[in-house]
Structure formats: C-alpha cells, structure tokens
Amino acid sequence: MNLRHLTARFVSLLGEAGIRENEPMAAHTTFKTGGLADLMLLPRTEEGLVSVLRVLREENIPYHVIGRGSNLLVSDEGLRGAVVKLADGMDNIDICGNTVTAQTGAALKVLCLEAIRAGLAGLEFAGGIPGALGGAVCMNAGAYGGEMKDYLTSVRVIGRGLEICEIPASAMDFSYRHSAIMEKEYIVLGATFSLPFGDPRTGMEKMNELNARRREKQPLTYPSAGSTFKRPQGNYAGTLIESCGLKGFSIGGAQVSEKHAGFIINMGNAFSRDIYELILYVKEVVLKETGVVLEPEVKMLGEF
Template sequence: MKQYAKLIKQINKVTTKENIKIDELMGNHTSFKVGGPADILLTPKDVNEVQALIKICKENNVIYYLIGNGSNLLVRDGGIRGVVIKLCKINNIKVEGNKITAESGASLYNVTMAALDAGLKGIEFASGIPGSIGGAAAMNAGAYNGEMSMVLESTLVVDNNGELLNLNKDEMELSYRSSAVLKYGYTVISVTLCLEDGDKKVIKARMDDLAKKRSDKQPLEYPSAGSTFKRPEGHYASVLIQESDLKGTCVGDAQVSVKHSGFIINKKNATAKDILDLIKLVEDTVEEKFGVRLSTEVKIWGEDK
C-alpha cells in the first residue's frame, strides 16, 4: 500500500475510517460472491464525499470504479487495482406527488415499495431486480416489458470534472442496456421517476405476480448476476443457449442454470475464472451453431490471478 500512502492520507481528511477498507475482497460486495481484493474500497456517506473522493483520485491519477449493489458485476480473481467507491450509504428515498427521487444506492426493491406505499404505478417491473436505482438508471435496466426509460424523468450525476449535472431524460441517451452515464463515465447521485396514480391493491397484485414468475423461472437460490448475456438482435440469448444443449453445463462450480439458461450461477465455490471460462464456452458454442456472437450484460472488471 506504499504507493497509496499520499492518497489514503487525503482520503482520511474527507471521510471517516469506517468508510475505508484496504484489500477488501470484492466477493463480499457482488451478487456472484466471487472476486479478488480491491486495493481500496470506499463507502462515502453523501454526495459531497463522493465529489471529494473522485477529485482526489483524479488528482493522484488513480483509477476509480463506482458500484451500487454489485448485482451486475463480475470481478476477476486477481481483484481491482485502484479505488472502488460503493454508493450503498447514499440511499434516501423521497416521494412528492407522483414523483420519487431516490439516491443512487437505494435498492430497486425499496424504491418499488415506496411507490406502492404512495399508490404510484409504473415501476412494478423493477420490484424483483436485485440492484440499486443508480445502476438501473445507468444501464436502463428492464424486465417484463418495462424499463427505466419509461419512468425516468431526470438523473443527477457527477461528471468527469467532479461537477454536478442534472440530466433530463433526453440527455440521458437511454437505449438498450446503455445510457449517457455509461458512455461518458458519469456517477449517478440520484434518480427522479415520474409515475402515475394507481390502486394499491392492483399494484401489489402486479408485484406479487412478477415475484412468483421470477421465483418459478429464475435460479434465485444461487449467486448470480441475473441475465448474463444481452439480448442479441432478432434472438433471445436463453433460447440460443438452450438449443445449443448447454443447459446445466459446468466449469468448476459455475453452471448454466438448469432453471433458466440465460443465467450463469455460482453453485457453491466457483471462481471468477470458472465463470469467465463458462461464458466463453457459451459464446463460442452459440456462435458455432447459430452464427450469433453473444455479448455479456454483466460488467467484468479487474485482473486475473
């Protein structure tokens, strides 16, 4: 850690010691439950700390990464060099009329429950997505014929100069699993949703129905990052994988789920290498059989061991 001595000294002036972890295993911070250590993991408590920490990293030419709940992330076994800023403590949710403003670390589940409590509809599709609202806005997350672009009004971000920008829906450049946040490396601070008045009983019934569908069709009992692959144009990744006879295929403790072939799961003690090798096997096999090259929806960071 000698190379970070100056950096850590500056970080200590911005945030408290309980918000700073050294050589922290990323398997403790991702839904896959795999991943080597991050040199430095920070959990700032508010937007001012986020801005200050980003500025410190930039001034010291230290690469930094932002995560929410780590639910769409695979970290390699060698871990991450540099700084990881985890936004889990920035998670307030405010309801005003038909609008909800949620800080980036708020879970999608808590945001959807706040909408239910307020009798607001439109965000039910996200109730079972195991991520944060910041990550959902960044990747225009979606499920069951809904996606963030349908309900997002604006997003407060920190730009690459450490300044706050409020991006409206058009400025967010939302497309399939992408946005201006990913394109330009912004950091989401909060998201404002515009919803519609609804009947609480109807909203709850919709959420319950989607929860049952997820439980019936998805391997929620195992660590994973949700759908591993993006939907290729004109196809469904899960169908291509299943028709390639890959359902149940294992590399080490990584497996193409027998319940839903679009999911790669950690059966017990998979390494990131197991998961990456299985991803490549799936990509190569599907391409050979159908001439379609799958691409991952899950983000892959870090170094090999």
C-alpha cells in the first residue's frame, strides 16, 4: 500500500483532520485494546463517505467500517489497510412530531435523551447502551425488553454498489441480535423511528431506573464490550458461565467479571489476545459442562 499516495488522495476529500496514520485502535474500542490501524479515515458527510469508499475500492485497499467501537475486539497486530470511522460529524439527530431521524454516528444515550426531552417514549432501554446507532441497528441491540426494531420505520444505507437507499424496517429481517444488514453488507447511514408520545419526566425516571440497575449488576467501571455472548435459547449466558465456576477466572489481564459472569472485562492491562483466549476458554468449558454452544456478540477484527 502506497501510504503517501493514498494520504494525498484522502486529504483532498477529507482534509488533513480527517486522516490519521498508524492510529492506535485501543483509543477507539470500549475494550481499550487493539494494535495500530495503517490508516484511519473520518468522513463527516455521506458524500465524503461514499467518495472514500470509492477510492478504497479503486485502490483495492482492504477496509473496515466502524462506529464507536463498543462491540469490537481488534487484534493486537492491528489492522492492515484502512479503518473508516463513522462517529463525530455523522451524528445529527432530527425530531419532527413523533418522528426521529438520526445519523449512524449518533450515540444511543444522546438519542434516548433527545427523544425523552421531546416528549417521546420507547427508547429508554437504549439510554445505557454504549455505542452508536449504526451498530445498534445492524445488531438489533436491545436491553430490558426493548430492541431497536420496536419503533424503527426505515433504515438509510449504502449498498454494495455504493448506492444510497432507504429501506423499510419490514425488509430488514430483524431478529435477536440480527438484521439483513449483515448478509447484504450494507453500511448504515441512519435510521428513522416513529415513537409514541410520553411524559418527559416519566421517561427520564424510567431511563434512570434502568441505568441504576445496570450499575448495580454490571461491571461498568471496567473496559468491556458489554455482554460478551449472545443469549442462548432458553437460558442466559451469564448463568451458564457462573454455573461452570468461571466467575472471576482470568487469562492475562482479561477476566470473567466477578460482578456479572456474562461480561469479560479488561482489568487494566489486558491484550486483545487475552480477551480472545478467554472467550474461547469460556466457550469450551460451557460446551463441555452444559452442552450449550455460546456465540460471541463481540465482532473480531484482524488476525487472532
């Protein structure tokens, strides 16, 4: 990869502030681990993003598109090619009546607060979920009985041919931690919700109550990616892991949280390899002891 040549092309599209070379991915994931990305690109508009993607394809450069890194485990060896980060600058939220339209980089907490302040209900469950709208829509993120799909009306995406289109939520094939976005390799640009009207005070109380429950039960003071494993049918990952005596078990600086066994946390000095090996070990033990196959929620990027 001719980095100098590429940098010149991207400067013309994004300006110097939109390009970073040898960027530490530990600064862009909630696990706080990960090696260097050859190139990080920070488009601030849809047009800029499409232009960046077109250049990457023309130059045959491998790339990853990320949001706020709340569900990622990046290899200690870093990432070759480019990382396209959609966050600041692509985080606008617009509310008209009971219709909420937000860009992919909008933080879920901010989205929830803006909706509540506008007298709208339904997103209180998302007020404590880290990360941005794009990843949440892709994974149909949820908590405390709510999911992103509940009030979604449409999703704005970039397709494989770099065309921008608006797709109705009914065509998104939403299910538990799944959407059609994964199979179709869409890049989420934004989403529109139709929310019921509610009382702002009631909404704030509900969000605060759910967040208090999170603080009580989850290890939020340590870097993590939230729940490490998807919920197996008819059971809970944390319950199964705890039943296997793995609560507090550690490899290197990574630990199965003593507070909630469904979380693998960075105790402060973990490498991505520690976390990865601990995920594999937990899966192996749980399968052997219970016969249940745990599937990670965490997306892994790079070589492990």
